[in-house]
Amino acid sequence: MTEPNYWLMKSEPNVYSIANLQAEVETLWDGIRNYQARNYMRLMNINDEVFFYHSNCKPPGIVGLMKVVEVNLVDPTQFDQKSKYHDPKSTKNNPRWDCPRLKYLKTYKKILSLQEISSLFKPEELVLIRKGNRLSVMPILANIAERLKCILEKE
């Protein structure tokens, strides 16, 4: 089995932050409208671990850890006419968008900034630091995930 067990997901903290997740404990990771990101979410398994990345803030970086608790749930926002994620082409019988439910595990004491990540890893090791990467969900190889956790958990 070469299926990935670790992931990284981006969110803008002014929209949904690690503190919001900590307060909620669990959340449906809805609103993803990119097919590649959706397809990665479809590969997720229960108990996979997910790094929480704050984007579009200063500094951007990894701030916490989550766990997958449910997979392949229909994203309800696609049917919500008031939602910015409403998709008129999606039907109840054939929904286009689905998502996992994620559970809060921890907030790291210190953010691991994109700048630090870029200095510690090579672009071929992490999709995140490849130039122009716009994916909001991406797989992390197990050995890279272990290195990330080591760095994040010390101090």
Add this chain to the structure above:
DNA sequence: GCCAACGTTGGC
């Protein structure tokens, strides 16, 4: 605000 790197749309 700029721009790189895609993704999406729609005419043909």
Add this chain to the structure above:
DNA sequence: GCCAACGTTGGC
């Protein structure tokens, strides 16, 4: 299927 035009993400 091609491709031009346009939209989006997100770091800087």
